[in-house]
Amino acid sequence: MYVEVVTRTALLVVFGVAAVQKGRSQAAFLAFVSALRSFGLGGAARPVGYAVVAAETVAALLLAWPHTVTAGYLLALALLTVFMAGIVRASRSPTPVACRCFGFGGGPLGIRHLIRNAVLGGMAVVGLLADRGPVDAGAALAAIGGLFVALVVIRWDDLAYLMSATRR
Template sequence: MPWDHLLPGAAALLATVFAVSAFGKARDPRGFAASLEPLRPAPAGVLPLATWSVPAAEAAVVAAFGGWASGAEQLGRAAFAGSFALLCVFTVVIVSSLRRGPSARCHCFGRPGAVYAPRHVARNAVLGAVAAAGALAPGPAAAPEPAGVLLAVLAGGVAGVLVVVMDDIVDLFAPAARPRRG
């Protein structure tokens, strides 16, 4: 059954993205808090709460994926559903920032990244689709082949790393800005 191998790959993709994100935000909480201010996601008093609750929620998703890997199917569903919920919230915040004009920077993975752009919405939409598919997928029909699972997990992890460095990849291939003559 294809889901038997796709689910572990999808879980590895999402777990990689959320693990790097949680670690980066927890490592630099002041930088993360500063990146939230221009987004104005909520009243100023809520920012300190978001500074620690967002990485905690991301870490909880990663932990749930870990529990699922050890055989707890309900944890897997919770991990995929939690991933979907977080991605929906992040996407709403990014879209509202873009509507006000692009000025806020992505601090998604613990370091100041690019100014939010439509590609960040697209990234979250793709990850959200993966999370929704994982949450709604049928359970495994039989024990999947270990080699197939290993390959899927490795591919998912590599895809997760590519998502994390997406802004760097875009910068690498984007045309250099020309200096203005004045």
Template structure:
């Protein structure tokens, strides 16, 4: 496996591990996530909770597959990540095009509405996971130095972590809207 693939594995694990933790890691977090799925109207109301459970389970399974040092598991995990992220992008694009206001609970904590930036983010994440899948499928192209593989992995984890808080970081640089007292 090449160093790029190690970096992508770390990246995708960080993104999905943070997503899972945000969706189940606090009182009411999972319920808030499930409630954010309802306005998307992609499944019948009776199936929304099951879909929420399935999303969390698949995200967790992707993390496990990518943590396992076995190329077929890595390939399957990256392919699943690519597919899941592409589905997210399509569902969000559909919601945005309809003008349906939906809170982004992608990583569990945000109260920002889903928008085009989320479509682009998920499309780019799917592209990275897809490129990682291709790199693993191409077979070993180097990557036998343990230290360099560890650096690639850690760099991927750091970048993945930054991606999950990018929305918060961008909001720090938006101009503040002055609030004036009302009479």
């Protein structure tokens, strides 16, 4: 039960923050749309950008309610699969594509983003399969653990930079 609370909280926060950060201002949204254009979407980049922000918002909302959590996990898994396909495509491009996953500047999309999204996808699968139980004090502690996991995921690029800087 507590594993499900950790995964649900982490995914809810990750998708919620991603949607809010991309949509927090016109400049943030246009930076995201610009990154999408790098995928060769051309004029479709803006509608795709709206769709991504909407889907991330819906995923977070579905994960927030017990009666819709299964749909939330399934939507999260679908989004992460599409995102990983996009990252593979971007990593094959001769021009680096900046990660705008959380609205602010990140490093070029690559293997670390694939790993991050694969871990999140694995968490969605675990959440789907895990037992769900009543909310108690242990669940509250598990939710705090989920917040910590989400923070690590959201600041993934910064952590990767710090790790690479210490090796130099």
